[in-house]
Amino acid sequence: MLMGRTKPPIYGLLAEFDTPAGLVAAAERARKEGYRCMDAYAPFPVEGLAEALKFHHTRVPLLTLIGGIVGGLGGYFMQYWIAAINYPLNIGGRPLHSWPAFIPVTFELTILGAAVSAVLGMLGLNGLPMPYHPVFHVPRFALASRDRFFLCVEATDPKFDRQTTQRFLESLDSRGVFEVPH
């Protein structure tokens, strides 16, 4: 594109499909055609769609693991510090660092840390909450949460061209192609 870094005039083009299989096939075709800046929208997780768009990596498991480790270690050392260092109670000479008694709380805090990071990590990586997004401008897009499947080729894609891309999306057996304004 000659315009270089300036903002493209529209957000992209949105094609509507009837079935999940149609969407996956279209995503694969568009990928083969050379489009890279794409996203697909579906009313439920469609098997094979993320693979078709080459979305493989997600850092949610890593964040969950880190959250769990932080929760567990933090929980254990909190108890150790409280029971053995800051507030030692000598009860019949029993050991202050009574580690078996610290396991239940350590376990619970591991789960808590991991679960909270899984949810916050998922939301954060997804960029949610996001009150505004251009695709919502297309009235038909309301059906993306009911029974329709959409493929959006974004205007930032180097291969994007208003006319060619529109013709390409129409050739994909789509139900309709809509322009997505900013």
Next chain:
Amino acid sequence: MGAEGPRLPTTAERRRPPVIGPGHTFATVTDKISTIVLTRPTTPGWLAGFLLSFSLMMLLFYAIGYLLLEGVGVWGINIPVGWGFAIVNFVWWIGIGHAGTLISAILLLLNQQWRTSINRFAEAMTLFAVASAGLFPLLHLGRPGLFYWLVPYPSTMGVWPQFRSPLVWDVFAVSTYFTVSLLFWFVGLIPDLATLRDRAETRAARILYGILAMGWRGSAMHWHRYQTAYLLLAGLAAPLVVSVHTVVSLDFAVGIIPGWHSTIFPPYFVAGAIYSGFAMVLTLAIPLRAAYGLEDFITMRHLENMAKVMLATGLIVAYGYAMELFMAWYSGNTYEGFTAWNRIVGPYWPAYWALILCNVVLPQLLWFKRVRTKVPVLFVLSLTVNLGMWLERFVIVITSLHRDFLPSSWGMYTATRWDWAVYIGSMGLFLTLLFLFIRFLPMISIFEMRELVSETDAGSND
């Protein structure tokens, strides 16, 4: 329907009732579930149920107000029975919650499709049951205003909670359980809130559901991360649910009171929790599916499967009762032996025998398919199991405490009207929250039903 026309069921499908009624598409499941919330007017039945529950909740608030004014002396608790209804009700409600997590997490990991239409309201049931449960230990503190002393925080007094006590473990177990259940439930709701936002007819509803949906748009990348997070949450919730009732049982088992000090408590409590939880799911599901015409989604297969889980966990519980008696005899411990005998023929014998009837004898009817598929009978059985599990906790708490080692310190426990008011009132709180939930949020997971439609290959448009 698609061009190929309706698909003929295979032999295996004909033998087992399906998990979803025939002829449903992505659009029909979406519309059927979302209209309950969005367009269906408030029915007189809902209003009557809500008003009754709300009145009971007011009774709870009244009883709590009186309790806060007068102190725990208004309850029947005293030495030797310091743990009365409050602890009985706490364990009962926490146990009920367990089925929700079991259905949503463990059955998800085991890839059981039939969980889909019951997981959402079972999870809601978990949340509301844990909320009701959480009230009791706080009220039982005697100084509820100082509840925050249970939490480790750097206070000016320089004291900390005693981390070697199961009662402190309980604080962490129950609060983690509530938080994780809430997260799991809310994450499951996000895509459905987006559906409600897109289909809402009034501006207020669109804005409200829109805020809650946080801008969810069903992007493929989002779904990818969403599914990963959802599975991880399920994997985390599965061991958590087992740990919660284990810790609750340790409140008893770590004590040296005869009838409590036993290693069988953790597994037997967990089984009992799942048993009572499934009973409660049935108690709620049977009227709900009738009132909202959801027989297509909550089919006979669901009811039968839940009945089977009840039968299996009921047998584990029965084994627990048998082992308690066996160990009381086999250990040769006079006090254990006496406690067991005192439960069977002592002053609280009606509670013990009623519990055996409700939890061990009657559920054996579930061996028969005729009983499992007869909805009214199943409903009555679910109620008797709920009652039986409450009696079980009553027997454990009261009979162990009222006659322990020294006959000179024996006593009797009688619940006062305030005990009953708080107990019945807590059901009001639970039901009020449940009525609000079924009115304002989708009681069946819409996106998972669409997924189910796509998996069962029935979903084509037009």
